[in-house]
Amino acid sequence: MSEFQVKQQHLTSHRVVETPHIDGIEEGQILLKVESFSFTANNITYGMMGDKLGYWQFFPPAENEDKQWGIIPVWGFAQVTHSKSNGIEVGERLFGYFPPAEQVVMTPKNVSPQRLVDGSAHRAMLPPGYNSYSRLSGEKGYNPEFDKERMLLFPLHITSFCLWDRLQDNNWFGATQVVVISASSKTSLGLGYALHADNSAPQSIGLTSSSNMPFVQKVGIYDQVVNYNQMSDIDASKPTVIVDMSGSADILTKLATHLGDNLTYCINVGLTHWDEFSADSATESDRSEFFFAPGHIQKRMKDWGPQGFEQRTTGFMAQTAMKCRSWLEVQELNGLEALSQVYGQVCAGKIPPDQGLIIKL
Template sequence: MSEFQVKQQALTTHRLVATNEIKDVSDGQILLKVETFSFTANNITYGMMGDRLGYWQFFPPADNSDKQWGIIPVWGFAQVTESKVAGIDVGEQLFGYFPPAQQLIMTPTNVSSQRLVDGSAHRAMLPPGYNNYKRVNNEEGYNPNFDKERMLLFPLHITSFCLWDRLQDNNWFAGQQVVIISASSKTSLGLGYALADDDNAPHSVGLTSKGNMPFVEQVNVYDQVVSYHQLSDIDPTLPTVIVDMSGSADILAKLGQHLGDNLKYCINVGLTHWDEFSASHAAESARSEFFFAPRHIQKRLQDWGPAGFEQRTTGFLADTAMKCRAWLEVKELKGLKDLAQMYEQVCAGKIPPKQGLIIKL
């Protein structure tokens, strides 16, 4: 048994730590065997924002007496191997937020036929959306053929949906064009699909690296594709809203200079360029915000109710997943050792944008 850990203040430093096998749980708990999960640039964002948004608190690491190490959460599937909770059977499968490790103990609360919440004490103050788990075996119309997309895309595209919802709900922040930085990221492409399907959406501009331009142009979801070295191709006379998936202070500064007073609003989301991140550039102001999808989800759950939210998002997630099948290439890794070997490439942004990593334990 082992778990994959990274150094909280030096994300490229990582290690595999041996852990004892858990064979029994207390009353009110279940034991899970993590079976498979995805790993993307989004997981690096979890690490970068670990202190600010509490990501380090979800799964306390083993052998961490110096408090320097952390576990980056991942999205995947796990199977119940031991249960002392009535109504939850051994062999049941859950989808949700897990550690890159073989085992996890949970304390289920708010158990319904469709879902449950991990009520473990150390997770009580963390964002509720991450503590919810789907009971896959009970899902109506569950299709295992979508498992890979569910791990790789659904957690990202729910953010895409929320960004589109935020933009259109605020009348595009008076923008006549939306510039999406790091346009090749899967979250960006999800937003691109949402904008392309919205007849009222402004002109969309996908901003990407020169190397990724052929891929982004091939996907053909943005109205315009521009490389980081050709910012002058973006029309500076149009009122503009930026959705930044990169976290690059340099790109934001240059784009802000190019647009001048026509930069109406900036939504900071991801950190694909996490090594160029500057907290001061991501600080909220009258014309910018740091977008935290779980907060937006909680707002819409209150506005629409759980059934209304599910109704609005389920079709979107399924639709975008089907569209992504035209270009998505899934690369399967076997075990945490393979993840450890690929991890630095993920950090360095060297995974091709069309590729998605799935780790099977």
């Protein structure tokens, strides 16, 4: 058995560690074999925010006496291979948050036909949305043909939906244009699709690198596409809200300076340019926030009820995933060593925006 680890304070350092095969589990537990998972720039964000938001606590790493190593969580599918939990059968498949590892033990609680929660003690204080798993056997209309998009896009597009909802709920923060920084990221594109389909939305501007500009223009969902050297092309006379997926202090500072007093609000979300991230630039003010999707999800679950939330989001994510099929190219890799080979490219932002990586174990 093996698992993929990274150095918590030096994310580009990584290793595949051999771990003992798990045979025995305790009463109330289940043992799962991880089948497949996606790996995107979003996973690097989990690593960057590992201390601040608790991502390192989900899956404690093996062979970590010096406490330097951590496991970046991933979204994927796993199959139950051993069960000592009532009502959960061997062979059942789950979708949710897993380690990039071949096996994982969970302690199911709050079990319903549709889902379960991992009640393992070390996860008790972590965001509930990440501890919840879909039971595919109880999922109405489950279609395995969507498994790849579900891994690659659903975890990102749930954030896209929440951002759109946050903007809408605040009357676009008084803005007449929305600038999305790192417009080629899959979360940005999800938001772009939402804005494009919303007749009440302000004009959308996708800000991207010159190399990704042709791709973003081809997708055709932003009203204007501008590269990082053309920021002066953005109309600074209009009230503007920024949604920043990059985390680059340099880009954000230049854009904020260009917009001046017409910058009404800034929502900091992702870290596609994680190596340019500055904790000082991410501090919140009365005109900015660090957006944490699980917090917004919890709020809307209270407002709409779990079913209401699920109805709204599932429809959005399915429609948006279908639209992405026109450009998304899925690359399947076999094994954790294959992830190890491409991990540096993901960190460096070298994976083309129209590609999605799936690791099969």
